[in-house]
Amino acid sequence: xxxxxxxxxxxxxxxxxxxxxxxxxxxxxxxxxxxxxxxxxxxxxxxxxxxxxxxxxxxxxxxxxxxxxxxxxxxxxxxxxxxxxxxxxxxxxxxxxxxxxxxxxxxxxxxxxxxxxxxxxxxxxxxxxxxxxxxxxxxxxxxxxxxxxxxxxxxxxxxxxxxxxxxxxxxxxxxxxxxxxxxxxxxxxxxxxxxxxxxxxxxxxxxxxxxxxxxxxxxxxxxxxxxxxxxxxxxxxxxxxxxxxxxxxxxxxxxxxxxxxxxxxxxxxxxxxxxxxxxxxxxxxxxxxxxxxxxxxxxxxxxxxxxxxxxxxxxxxxxxxxxxxxxxxxxxxxxxxxxxxxxxxxxxxxxxxxxxxxxxxxxx
Ligand SMILES: [Zn+2]
Numbered sequence: 001x002x003x004x005x006x007x008x009x010x011x012x013x014x015x016x017x018x019x020x021x022x023x024x025x026x027x028x029x030x031x032x033x034x035x036x037x038x039x040x041x042x043x044x045x046x047x048x049x050x051x052x053x054x055x056x057x058x059x060x061x062x063x064x065x066x067x068x069x070x071x072x073x074x075x076x077x078x079x080x081x082x083x084x085x086x087x088x089x090x091x092x093x094x095x096x097x098x099x100x101x102x103x104x105x106x107x108x109x110x111x112x113x114x115x116x117x118x119x120x121x122x123x124x125x126x127x128x129x130x131x132x133x134x135x136x137x138x139x140x141x142x143x144x145x146x147x148x149x150x151x152x153x154x155x156x157x158x159x160x161x162x163x164x165x166x167x168x169x170x171x172x173x174x175x176x177x178x179x180x181x182x183x184x185x186x187x188x189x190x191x192x193x194x195x196x197x198x199x200x201x202x203x204x205x206x207x208x209x210x211x212x213x214x215x216x217x218x219x220x221x222x223x224x225x226x227x228x229x230x231x232x233x234x235x236x237x238x239x240x241x242x243x244x245x246x247x248x249x250x251x252x253x254x255x256x257x258x259x260x261x262x263x264x265x266x267x268x269x270x271x272x273x274x275x276x277x278x279x280x281x282x283x284x285x286x287x288x289x290x291x292x293x294x295x296x297x298x299x300x301x302x303x304x305x306x307x308x309x310x311x312x313x314x315x316x317x318x319x320x321x322x323x324x325x326x327x328x329x330x331x332x333x334x335x336x337x338x339x340x341x342x343x344x345x346x347x348x349x350x351x352x353x354x355x356x357x358x359x360x361x362x363x364x
Contacts, residue, residue: 004078013064013086014076015057024049024081037139044140051149053079055112059105059156060086063168066104070097082215090325095178095186102171106160109153116150164201165194166222187230194223229328233321235359236352241323242316244355245337245345251276252285254304261290261303272334274346275307281336281343283307313338316345320355323347 004016025046032041057077063086064074075087086105092098125147127133140148161169170190177186198220205213236244250264252273265271265287275283285307293306312332314323316339327333327349337345 011061011065013061013074015079016076017079021053021079021081027081035139040141041139044142044145048140048145048148051145052152053084055109055149055153055156056084058112059108059160060084062104062106062108063088063101066101067092070094070101072101082211082218090328093183095175095183098171098178099175102168102175105168106157109156109160113150113153113157116146116153120146120150122147122150162197163190163193164197164219164223165190166226167194167219170194170197170223184230184234187227191223191227195220198223232356233324235356236320236324239320239355240316241314241318241320241337241347242339242345244320244323244351245316245347246351247345249274249346251343252303253277254282254307255302257300257302258290258293258297258306259299261285262294262299265290272348273303274336274343275303276336276343279342281311281313281338283309284311284334284336286334311336314347315339320352324352327352 003019005019007015007017009015028045028049029042032045035041037045057079060077064077067074067086067088070092072092073089075089077084077086088101092101125133125136125144127136137144137147160167161172163169163173165171165174165187170193173193174186174190177189180186181189198216201216201219202213205211205216250268250270250273252261252264252275254275254277261273264273271287273285274281275285283304285303289306289308293301297305311334312326313336314326316337323335326335333349335347336343337347
């Protein structure tokens with residue numbers, strides 16, 4: 001299940017709500033009713049969730065727009081019950097840029113908190129009288145709504161700045177470490193601290209706040225996978241695409257038939273093919289498109305009618321880590337490799353993984 005509610009594009013960035021987000025309303029609704037709250041309490045609590053998540057979206061836009069300054073696009077901003085995620089297409093190698101992108105989110109909440117501070121009579125709430133203090137903050141209502149919103153923005157800043165990589169504070173931590181050691185070591189250290197903090201969050205969350213426990217799981221695996229990714233990139237460093245590309249591959253001519261492609265797929269381990277004319281790639285025939293086309297067209301249809309002409313070629317002399325990043329960006333997974341415009345190879349993620357496995361084997 002990945003049904004997301006699309007809220008449209010803002011500044012060119014898609015904003016969507018993941019279906020699990022609505023579970024939060026069930027959870028909060030359950031809590032309100034368990035505390036003998038009525039319809040009015042439900043209304044204010046639900047309104048508060050929307051207001052809170054509006055602030056979270058602005059936080060994510062802080063990251064996304066800061067990343068755009070460095071030419072890094074954002075696929076989407078997704079709301080989950082545990083918070084927001086801005087899916088950046090890449091992460092900068094430059095620690096200064098990472099620092100700016102990471103800090104831009106929490107700064108948005110600082111600004112929101114400050115603006116609320118200007119209009120909320122905070123001193124009326126922070127009274128010495130414990131009874132009055134409790135009474136005023138007993139459940140969210142019209143009178144204390146903005147005070148709660150201010151408080152939660154302050155909490156968002158503090159929580160996000162905890163150095164639990166890959167949370168914002170953890171990224172800031174790695175950026176700072178990167179000025180003293182190389183990126184692989186900095187990531188290793190930041191990820192180790194991130195995992196340790198995640199374990200503490202998890203234990204604490206199990207007893208006091210189940211949402212924190214869920215966040216902890218995401219932090220743990222996030223730290224783990226990003227650490228591995230950085231290690232892999234370091235293994236690829238110093239190599240060109242030429243070193244890893246497939247050179248033994250089938251090229252289809254534009255006039256060859258779909259049946260010919262079917263025969264090749266069954267006779268080999270290849271699935272996707274480059275269609276080339278005069279030694280130059282002009283399209284890619286993906287197996288999925290081929291299967292789709294066979295439902296509608298004759299087997300004698302020329303591949304030129306089914307091939308995908310929207311493809312990106314990579315230069316054989318380009319560094320291998322840049323190709324790895326292209327794959328990570330996830331838009332495409334199969335690249336024709338050219339040298340002076342001539343097709344000389346193919347690169348897919350399987351091949352990079354093979355390269356990594358073998359490279360790791362003779363590196364250690
Ligand atoms: Zn953030």
